[in-house]
Amino acid sequence: MFGRNRSAGRGVSGAAGASRSSVSRRHERRPIRSSITGPSLPNPNSRFARFETDARGAVQVLQAHFPQELDGVRVGFQTAPTHTGESKFPLLYTIDRSSNTIMLFRMPIQRARGLHVNDDEHRRYFVQHCVYQAVCEYLGREPWELLPGRFDHY
Numbered sequence: 001m002f003g004r005n006r007s008a009g010r011g012v013s014g015a016a017g018a019s020r021s022s023v024s025r026r027h028e029r030r031p032i033r034s035s036i037t038g039p040s041l042p043n044p045n046s047r048f049a050r051f052e053t054d055a056r057g058a059v060q061v062l063q064a065h066f067p068q069e070l071d072g073v074r075v076g077f078q079t080a081p082t083h084t085g086e087s088k089f090p091l092l093y094t095i096d097r098s099s100n101t102i103m104l105f106r107m108p109i110q111r112a113r114g115l116h117v118n119d120d121e122h123r124r125y126f127v128q129h130c131v132y133q134a135v136c137e138y139l140g141r142e143p144w145e146l147l148p149g150r151f152d153h154y
Contacts, residue, residue, distance in 0.1 A: 051106045052077060054124045058131035065147060069139055075102045075131075093134040102134045 042049065055077065063070045085094025091108045095101070109130050115122045136143050 047110055048106065050120075050124075051110055051127060054127040055104055055131050058128040059135075062132070062135050062146075066139070070135070073100045073102065073138065075104065075134075077104050077106055079105070080107050081105050087134075088137055089130075089133065092130050095134065095138050097138070102138055104130060104134060 055075070059075045081091055081094070083094075085096060085103070087094045091105065092112075093102060093104045096103070109127055110123065112126060115126060132143065132146070136146055139146070
């Protein structure tokens, strides 16, 4: 069309072959695109990495406020629920008091519907909310009893 002849150098002659092979493809023009970390390192913005970072941050805040109550409690992550356990919300998390374990399920939490604004910040808030709910249920307290006054400035 305009500019250089795209079929030149490809060994295509005639109008019949030029229509199909004259279309240039992206992989012939540019190098392979990958994340900034490269192909050998894991993607830091993956769903799993974001979930784990957000959930561990919320757990660390709660452990800092309640070191005695949460001493020895293990918080784990699974992709999806494997069985129903003791919980108000068994699709989001399960609690096993005999083994001092709280298990959060990544996919149901990340794919939950009902966020009034669907962006990264509100998804992070929902992950933290689920961690907070699970710890409240584990400790047998109401949410407003756990960190009174923490969210009064909102």
